[in-house]
Amino acid sequence: MTTPSLPLPDLDGATTLVAGGTGNVGFFAVDSLLRAGADVLVPTRSNAKFDRLRSRLAPDLRDRLIGLSGDVGTPESARGIAEQARAKTFGGLDAVVSAVATWHQGPPVLAGGFDAFRDVIESRLYPHFVIAEAFVPLLKSGGSYTTINGPVAFAGGVHSSTGPIAAASAAQNRLMLAIADETGGDPRVNDVVMWAYLGPNGTRPGSNLQGEEVGAFLAWLGGPDAGEVHGRTIHLRTPDQVRRTLAGTPQTGDLG
Numbered sequence: 001m002t003t004p005s006l007p008l009p010d011l012d013g014a015t016t017l018v019a020g021g022t023g024n025v026g027f028f029a030v031d032s033l034l035r036a037g038a039d040v041l042v043p044t045r046s047n048a049k050f051d052r053l054r055s056r057l058a059p060d061l062r063d064r065l066i067g068l069s070g071d072v073g074t075p076e077s078a079r080g081i082a083e084q085a086r087a088k089t090f091g092g093l094d095a096v097v098s099a100v101a102t103w104h105q106g107p108p109v110l111a112g113g114f115d116a117f118r119d120v121i122e123s124r125l126y127p128h129f130v131i132a133e134a135f136v137p138l139l140k141s142g143g144s145y146t147t148i149n150g151p152v153a154f155a156g157g158v159h160s161s162t163g164p165i166a167a168a169s170a171a172q173n174r175l176m177l178a179i180a181d182e183t184g185g186d187p188r189v190n191d192v193v194m195w196a197y198l199g200p201n202g203t204r205p206g207s208n209l210q211g212e213e214v215g216a217f218l219a220w221l222g223g224p225d226a227g228e229v230h231g232r233t234i235h236l237r238t239p240d241q242v243r244r245t246l247a248g249t250p251q252t253g254d255l256g
């Protein structure tokens with residue numbers, strides 16, 4: 001399915017960073033930010049994944065994609081990546097999107113045991129602290145910090161097999177709202193609960209929301225028209241919600 005072209009903010013001259021930019025969600029954030037005119041820094045542990053990301057982008061966008069080498073999910077390495085980012089920016093970053101870590105489904109919580117639970121919390125929740133700690137200080141005044149979350153902690157029921165990731169996801173949300181309170185709105189900090197299904201080759205069949213719509217929304221959130229949007233948990237569910245927001249006419253509830 002093709003998505004009609006969506007309006008994008010003017011981010012000409014902006015410098016942005018997408019943690020997890022080589023991933024399923026990150027690709028759409030990177031693509032939209034580049035289309036909006038921004039330079040985009042992408043930390044990665046894998047040259048092959050960076051090369052694949054680059055190859056998925058239109059040729060005229062590739063010059064503004066900048067790779068940074070390392071694991072953004074561990075404190076020391078994230079600090080090293082922040083130093084690389086600082087060296088490539090003049091005056092700091094305009095926007096950061098964090099779309100790291102991945103889905104997890106396992107055995108029932110207690111049957112899975114403590115080590116499995118700790119692994120999920122360490123690999124899915126800790127990176128959100130580490131990345132915020134490294135990159136929030138690099139944001140310019142008026143900048144934007146956005147994390148991607150999933151519906152598992154917010155949907156009606158909680159299934160035993162997704163218990164650990166639901167716990168990580170709920171904790172991610174409270175963590176980001178606490179950091180939002182700490183920044184007081186400068187920079188802006190928001191957690192986007194994304195109800196699309198995105199895979200390595202784009203939007204998965206059956207997803208109501210397209211990856212391009214998610215990307216355009218994330219670019220909007222990083223831009224000047226979202227200047228009042230801070231400290232929100234935004235459930236991104238429908239194409240209409242995205243179109244209303246990009247057109248400057250969001251309805252009550254569209255932005256959390």
Ligand SMILES: NC(=O)c1ccc[n+]([C@@H]2O[C@H](COP(=O)([O-])OP(=O)(O)OC[C@H]3O[C@@H](n4cnc5c(N)ncnc54)[C@H](OP(=O)(O)O)[C@@H]3O)[C@@H](O)[C@H]2O)c1
Binds near residue numbers: 102197
């Ligand atoms: N995909 C969906 O449909 C969907 C829906 C709702 C919510 N989400 C949420 O969105 C986030 C991203 O999902 P995704 O499907 O895009 O995952 P993904 O394809 O696995 O991408 C995750 C990216 O995170 C990066 N990363 C960097 N440091 C990491 C670390 N220490 N541990 C793990 N990953 C690290 C990886 O980059 P390198 O390997 O290049 O370093 C990887 O490309 C997750 O939190 C997920 O729950 C996804």
